[in-house]
Amino acid sequence: MTARILDGTKLAAEIRAEVAAEVAAMSGAGRKPGLAVVLVGHNPASEIYVRGKVKSSQEVGIYSEQHSPPETATTEELLALIASLNARDEIDGILVQLPLPAQVDAKRVLLAVDPAKDVDGFHPMNVGYLSTQRPGLVPCTPAGVMEILRRSSIPVAGQDAVVVGRSDIVGKPVAMLLLNQNATVTVCHSKTRDLPGVCRRADILVAAIGRAGMVTRDFVKPGATVIDVGINRVADRAEFDRLFAGNAKRLETFLAKGSTLVGDVHPEVAEIAGALTPVPGGVGPLTIAMLMANTVKAAKLRRSQK
Ligand code: NDP
Numbered sequence: 001m002t003a004r005i006l007d008g009t010k011l012a013a014e015i016r017a018e019v020a021a022e023v024a025a026m027s028g029a030g031r032k033p034g035l036a037v038v039l040v041g042h043n044p045a046s047e048i049y050v051r052g053k054v055k056s057s058q059e060v061g062i063y064s065e066q067h068s069p070p071e072t073a074t075t076e077e078l079l080a081l082i083a084s085l086n087a088r089d090e091i092d093g094i095l096v097q098l099p100l101p102a103q104v105d106a107k108r109v110l111l112a113v114d115p116a117k118d119v120d121g122f123h124p125m126n127v128g129y130l131s132t133q134r135p136g137l138v139p140c141t142p143a144g145v146m147e148i149l150r151r152s153s154i155p156v157a158g159q160d161a162v163v164v165g166r167s168d169i170v171g172k173p174v175a176m177l178l179l180n181q182n183a184t185v186t187v188c189h190s191k192t193r194d195l196p197g198v199c200r201r202a203d204i205l206v207a208a209i210g211r212a213g214m215v216t217r218d219f220v221k222p223g224a225t226v227i228d229v230g231i232n233r234v235a236d237r238a239e240f241d242r243l244f245a246g247n248a249k250r251l252e253t254f255l256a257k258g259s260t261l262v263g264d265v266h267p268e269v270a271e272i273a274g275a276l277t278p279v280p281g282g283v284g285p286l287t288i289a290m291l292m293a294n295t296v297k298a299a300k301l302r303r304s305q306k
Contacts, residue, residue: 001222003269003276006152008144012285015147016060019292023061026299033299034063035093035119035291036085040078040104041071046097053095056288062295063090075105079112086114092299093119095291116302119294122169130176135301137294142173144286145206145227146181148277154204154225157182162199164188164215164264165208170229174206195219207264213243215265223274229283230264243267 023033035057039050050066057064067081078100085094094117100106115125121139129136149156161183165171175187188198199205199219207215208229220226234240235258243262244250254260263279270276277283 001274002271003226003273004152005270006148006227006275006277006282008148008277008282008285011148011151012144012289014151015286015289015293016056019062019289019296020060022296026296027061031090032061032063033093033295034065034091035095035295036065036067036091038067038069038078038081038085038094038096040069040073040097041101043099046099050097052288053291056292057295060292062292065091071101073101073104075103075108078104078109082109082112086112086117091117092302093117093291093295095119116305117298119291119298121173121294127168127173130173130180133180137298137301138177139169139173140290140294141170141229141283141287142177143290143294144283145174145229146177147286147290148227148283149204149225152275154275156204159183159203160186160201161204161206162186162188162202163206163208164192164195164199165206165210165229167208170208171206174208174229178204178206209264211264212239212262213264213266215269217266217268217272220269220272222272225275226265226269226273226277227283228263228265228277228279230262231279231284232262232264233259234262235259 026033037050037053039046054064054066069077085091094113096109110122113123115123118126118137121137126136130138156178161178163171163175166187166189175185179185186198188195192198196219200221202224204225206227210230212232212234240254250260261280
């Protein structure tokens with residue numbers, strides 16, 4: 001059996017098209033949704049992510065602006081910037097790209113974002129809304145995981161779901177969303193006993209660990225749906241061979257670039273799972289699409305509250 005591949009690139013394009021239609025309707029009715037992205041300093045990975053977010057906003061017709069305080073910015077300076085964005089009515093979403101430089105109190109900065117504009121869904125107010133099933137803003141990657149399941153007609157209610165990883169930005173919110181949709185949820189982490197055995201109980205297995213190819217075939221019940229959130233860069237040849245032995249196409253990219261992107265799930269899992277998200281091209285593309293959807297949602301929620 002070979003797993004059905006859940007094509008995140010295609011699903012993300014669907015979502016972007018739906019968002020673009022909503023943005024057009026909102027713009028026609030008077031005002032575009034607006035997104036402000038704050039990028040502090042020059043972290044190369046963050047610069048790539050922010051470029052993607054700004055580009056995607058332009059494509060769906062969302063007004064966007066980028067603020068780029070220097071690497072030396074202080075907590076007070078960032079708090080002043082957030083306060084000015086909170087006060088501007090045409091800004092519906094505020095995204096502070098992480099990580100922030102070491103001298104900045106990141107928790108204070110994130111707490112300062114108006115929860116109604118918190119399109120990353122990290123503010124404790126939105127975390128509370130999620131856990132008490134009230135309308136609010138849900139973190140983008142976990143929301144993307146749920147969209148993949150929904151749009152691929154994979155049932156959630158009553159299913160055994162296992163989430164490996166308990167971070168505030170992925171593992172915990174994914175677990176909460178699955179629970180809210182009536183799955184029976186187990187959350188695993190680095191202290192979990194018999195991780196493969198626990199994972200083998202899953203009808204839906206979500207890997208959000210940050211370890212290349214850690215989830216091997218002995219973690220997976222035949223026919224299970226496996227969602228691979230991990231994004232890991234593999235540059236070591238021996239590690240590459242452990243993951244991709246015999247894959248001529250991957251080897252070509254690896255040799256040309258000196259590295260390749262790998263999820264937390266070993267490629268051999270495709271031989272046993274019922275459905276699987278690829279890396280790249282699985283959960284990743286959904287994250288930015290859900291940021292666009294969240295910006296529209298924030299704009300609607302704010303307008304309905306006026
Ligand atoms: P964190 O490092 O914050 O969390 C990792 C989690 O995995 C922790 O809960 C940790 O357990 C657990 N873990 C680590 N090692 C093991 C192990 N050997 N056995 C069991 N559990 C383990 O990572 P994130 O949640 O931020 O990200 C996870 C992955 O998802 C990363 O690869 C990241 O790049 C990717 N990611 C992808 C996104 C996308 O758009 N597709 C967006 C965000 C992240 P413990 O708590 O005990 O330490």
